[in-house]
Amino acid sequence: MTLIPRDFFARLSVQVAPDLLGCVLEHQTADGLVAVQLTEVEAYTGATDPASHAYRGKTKRNAVMFGPPGHAYVYFTYGMYFCVNLVCAADGSASAVLLRAGAIVEGEELAGARRTRGVAAVSHRDLARGPARLCQALDIDRSQDGTDVCVAGSPLRVRWPDAGTPARSAEKKIATGPRVGVSSAADVPWRFWVEGDPTVSVYRAHVPRRKPVTP
DNA sequence: GAACGGATTTTCT
DNA sequence: GAAAATCCGTTCC
Secondary structure, eight states: OOBOOHHHHSSOHHHHHHHHTTOEEEEEETTEEEEEEEEEEEEEOSTTOTTSTTTTOOOTTTGGGGSOSSBEEEEEETTTEEEEEEEOSSTTOOOEEEEEEEEEEEOHHHHHHHHHTTSSOOOGGGTTBSHHHHHHHHTOOGGGTTOBTTSTTOSEEEEOOOTTOOTTSTTSOEEEEOOTTOOSSTTSOOEEEETTOTTSOOOOOOOOOOOOOOO
8 A cells, every 4th residue: 555645736737637537445443444546536726727725815714725735635615525635736736636526445335334324225336436425425524625635644544545546647648627516617627537437427507596486 | 317405614805 | 696616315317
């Protein structure tokens, strides 16, 4: 098991994002270990990216994005869900990669239990298919915000793929396209995924939320 | 297979 | 007051 060095993240998020495909995110909790191999990510920057949380400057929520690379930025969204990012670029520069989807490679039973919570069973491909689902399967929430993922003692960390699972080799093609759920800067192809992988979430163009009916 | 509404916090206007 | 880096159940093709 080899963790990814911090230098890897000390680049622009657009460069880090495609290299992250195939890497494995692990979360060690009291219940056990769940690991997910990434198949879909999106890059975000700061001041020059209108779709980024950091576009309008530093807030209490996005402060971690402005910090040093190799840390996790976890945010709560739509009143119900968490999404996790890995912070890139130098300290002081807001930049991150959103982890959108992946395949569970360890702790699948535990991940399934977290995802279903007693309801219908979830198929293997759907366990971490989507950013909020990925967090749910790994039991990630705001208490992991700011966690250093580059140290072995951390409960949340990122490592290179196993030797036998070359997801990011010449065999696998990487596709790019517009980011999901983003209304501004939709022309920037900063979404990266492993072509043909069943765990990649289906693309949905941004649909503006219909305004509430006020009779 | 696609489209819509609901849940509900953080942030900005 | 409204929109957002979402998911899920329901409804209608």
